[in-house]
Amino acid sequence: MGSTRTKLTILASILLMAGQAAGAGPAAADGCPATTGQWEVTDLGVTGSALDINDLGQIAGSSVSAAGEQRATVWDGAQVIDLGGLGGGHAYAAALDEDGNVVGSSYTATEKGHAFHWRAGTMTDLGTFGSIPTLVRDVNAGVIVGEYRYLLPNGTARYQAFRIQDGVRTDLAAVSGSNAAAVNAAGQIAGTQRRLEPPGPASQRAHRAFLWEDGVITELGTLGGQWSQAEGINRHGHIVGQSALGADGVLAGGYIWSAVEGMRRLPDAGGLAAPRAVNDDDVIVGTHTCTEAGTAAHAAVWTGPDAAPALLPDPATGTATMANAVNARGEITGWAQAPDGTRRALVWRPAPGSS
Numbered sequence: 001m002g003s004t005r006t007k008l009t010i011l012a013s014i015l016l017m018a019g020q021a022a023g024a025g026p027a028a029a030d031g032c033p034a035t036t037g038q039w040e041v042t043d044l045g046v047t048g049s050a051l052d053i054n055d056l057g058q059i060a061g062s063s064v065s066a067a068g069e070q071r072a073t074v075w076d077g078a079q080v081i082d083l084g085g086l087g088g089g090h091a092y093a094a095a096l097d098e099d100g101n102v103v104g105s106s107y108t109a110t111e112k113g114h115a116f117h118w119r120a121g122t123m124t125d126l127g128t129f130g131s132i133p134t135l136v137r138d139v140n141a142g143v144i145v146g147e148y149r150y151l152l153p154n155g156t157a158r159y160q161a162f163r164i165q166d167g168v169r170t171d172l173a174a175v176s177g178s179n180a181a182a183v184n185a186a187g188q189i190a191g192t193q194r195r196l197e198p199p200g201p202a203s204q205r206a207h208r209a210f211l212w213e214d215g216v217i218t219e220l221g222t223l224g225g226q227w228s229q230a231e232g233i234n235r236h237g238h239i240v241g242q243s244a245l246g247a248d249g250v251l252a253g254g255y256i257w258s259a260v261e262g263m264r265r266l267p268d269a270g271g272l273a274a275p276r277a278v279n280d281d282d283v284i285v286g287t288h289t290c291t292e293a294g295t296a297a298h299a300a301v302w303t304g305p306d307a308a309p310a311l312l313p314d315p316a317t318g319t320a321t322m323a324n325a326v327n328a329r330g331e332i333t334g335w336a337q338a339p340d341g342t343r344r345a346l347v348w349r350p351a352p353g354s355s
Helices: none
Strands: 039-053 059-064 070-076 079-082 087-096 102-108 114-119 122-127 131-140 143-151 157-165 168-171 178-183 189-194 207-213 216-219 228-233 239-244 252-258 262-265 272-278 284-289 298-302 320-326 332-337 343-350
Touching: 039 070, 039 087, 059 332, 059 343, 070 102, 087 131, 102 122, 102 131, 114 131, 114 143, 122 131, 157 189, 189 239, 207 239, 239 272, 252 284, 272 320, 284 320, 298 332
Parallel strands: 039 320, 070 087, 131 178, 157 178, 178 228, 207 228, 228 272, 252 272, 298 320
Antiparallel strands: 039 059, 039 332, 039 343, 059 070, 059 087, 070 079, 087 102, 102 114, 114 122, 131 143, 143 157, 143 178, 157 168, 178 189, 189 207, 189 228, 207 216, 228 239, 239 252, 252 262, 272 284, 284 298, 320 332, 332 343
16 A cells, blocks of 8 residues: 555454664653644545555545445545445455555455455455454555464464465464554565563553564564554555553553664654554654543644644544544545544545645
C-alpha cells in the first residue's frame, strides 16, 4: 500500500508493545493539541470504516449494507465497489496497493475469519493456515502480511506472523506469538513478537516490535519499558508504533524508529500518542488522547518526527475519531464514532493552499 496502518486491534490478544531504550522527543506543553487547518474532512457517506489509502487515492475499508451486513468496500474516486465475500454475511477490506491487490477478511458460509485476496473482480480464499481467524493486515507490491491463529498443546491460542509472496506462505518468527502489521514496497515488514512471559500483569510482559528483512528479524527496542509494538512502515524502513515508558508497562508513548537513529519518542503534548501509519515523507497519523478526564481519542497528525501533534478536524458528527493510513499526497483515512456507537468512514485531504 502507499501508506501503513494496522487496521485491527486483535493484537491485544497476542502481544503487547516493544522497542529499545531511546531518547525522548522534544518537550511539549500540557493540554490538548490544536486542531489543524491544513486538512479538510470528508464523510464518505456510509456507516463503516476507511482503513487504508494507496498513492492513487483509492481507499479500502467497510460499509454497512441496508441489511446490516458489513461489506468489504473500495472507494475509487466517485465509484464505490462492493468486493463481495466468501459466502458469509460479513467482510471488510483491510489494505490495498497500487497494483490492484486488495486484502481483507470475510465470513464463509460456515466459518468466520477467513483471509482473502481480491484482484480484478475475483476474490480468493487464502484459508486459515492454523485455526480461525487468519488476519491479513497489509499488501504492497503483491506481498501480503498478517498473522494466523493456532493452539498450543494446552489449548492456549497464539498468533503467528506470516508473509505470502507469489502464492507461497512463509512464517516470519519462531517465537510463541507474533504479528505482521505492515510491509513496504521493498518487502521490509514491521511486526511484533512475544518474548518469554514473566509472572505479573499483561502490561509487564515482554513483547518487542521488530523489522523483518530478507529472513532476518531485528528487534527495535523500547522507550524504557518492557514492551513495544509496530504499526506502520514507509519505504525508507522507518517504523512507527507505541512503547511502554516504564517498568510497570502502564504508560505508553508513540515512537518512530530508523536504522540510523533508533527509537525516538514522538512529541505528545502531555497526552497519549498512538501512531498508526507513516508515509514516505515521515508524516505520521494515528490518535492522540488528552490528559483531561473523559477526553476521547482523536485522530491526529504529526507533520514530521519532531513536530507537535495536531488534531484533525471533526466531521459533523462523532465523539471519537481515528486516523488509520496516510498516502504520499498526505491524504488520510479513518473513521468517526457517533454517540450511538456507529462509525462513519472518513477521509482527510490537504486543504487548498496548504503545504
